[in-house]
Amino acid sequence: MRFKQPSGTSRGVLKTKETWFIILNEDGRHGIGECGMFNGLSVDDRQDFEEKLQWVCNHIHLELETLLQELIEFPSIQFGLEMAFKSLKAKNPFSLFPSDFTKGNDSIKINGLIWMGSEDFMRQQVKEKIESGFTCIKMKIGAINFNTEIEILKSIRKEFSSTDIELRVDANGAFAPSDALEKLNILSDLELHSIEQPIKPGQVEDMEKLCKQTPLPIALDEELIGVFSKEKKQELLKTIKPQYIILKPTLIGGFQGSDEWIQMAENHHIGWWITSALESNVGLNAIAQYTYSKRNLQPQGLGTGGLFTNNFESPLEVKEGALFYNTNHSWNFNL
DSSP, X not given: OEEEEEEEETTEEEEEOOOEEEEEEETTEEEEEEEOOOTTTSXXXXXXXXXXXXXXXXXXXXXXXXXXXXXXXXXXXXXXXXXXXXXXXXXXXXXXXXXXXXXXXXXXXXOEEEOBOOHHHHHHHHHHHHHTTOSEEEEEOSSSOHHHHHHHHHHHHHHSOTTTOEEEEEOTTBBOHXXXXXXXXXXXXXXXXXXXXXXXXXXXXXXXXXXXXXXXXEEESGGGTTOOSHHHHHHHHHXXXXXXXXXXXXXXXXXXXXXXXXXHHHHTTOEEEEBOOSOOHHHHHHHHHHHHHHTOOSXXXXXXXXXXTTOOXXXXXXXXXXXXXXXXXXXXXXX
């Protein structure tokens, strides 16, 4: 997938994004699944990834549960496989979770994502998102000067109160544990909804202290990646006690993996929402339909499909800060 313009993250600037598709054929029907492994972020970004994909193709006759168990360390392949099997069983290969959303009768509220870049570029994005009807904005921080980022957030707050515009920030682990609390205190004055992953994952004691002392709700994101067993998931949530967790099905084991995290979060009274991870419209479609089925009314972190020059034409469209399924548009899936 080719980006329309280079997109900045704390892990560098993205120009392209690799993705793989599993296509099942049975009795004239097709099932399509996307394995959107994310270089540099996915736990299955490893040398034997394509070898494992080939193994799946060679053993596709096995039960889905058997395959998923074998793929425990390859969450993006798990997701693609789940998607493909669900697609194969559906009347329409792109209607995995039929609902009022897929009928075009309802929408999913989403956040407008502000990519990292120069101050002018970030301010321009904020202006465009607000003008196009978004009432929830998520800004990636940690790439430019912290004080400059604070000024951008302040300029939004001068014009829009927290009841007008919900502001979320995503640090992608950019803060050092030593000064993270100080930065959270500064950010909290801006009436933000939450901050995602203030420090790098794997620093469990530091994150536990932060979540205990923070004046601003913390959402775990990368912290969930690579945590496979139910026991480890329980231990993580019980130890850190975050205010929220963020679920990226491609990175945490698809629908089943997400269901597991949701159940555990709710058992611990932890909030959650769902986010896509730069999938094509095929993967985004599956994630959006799954998300709608969960009936979480918070703005979700779903992509808009508009980042790539060579995305597949689909019924997904964004209007007034929400994702819609336009039944007057059809799919054009050609590889």
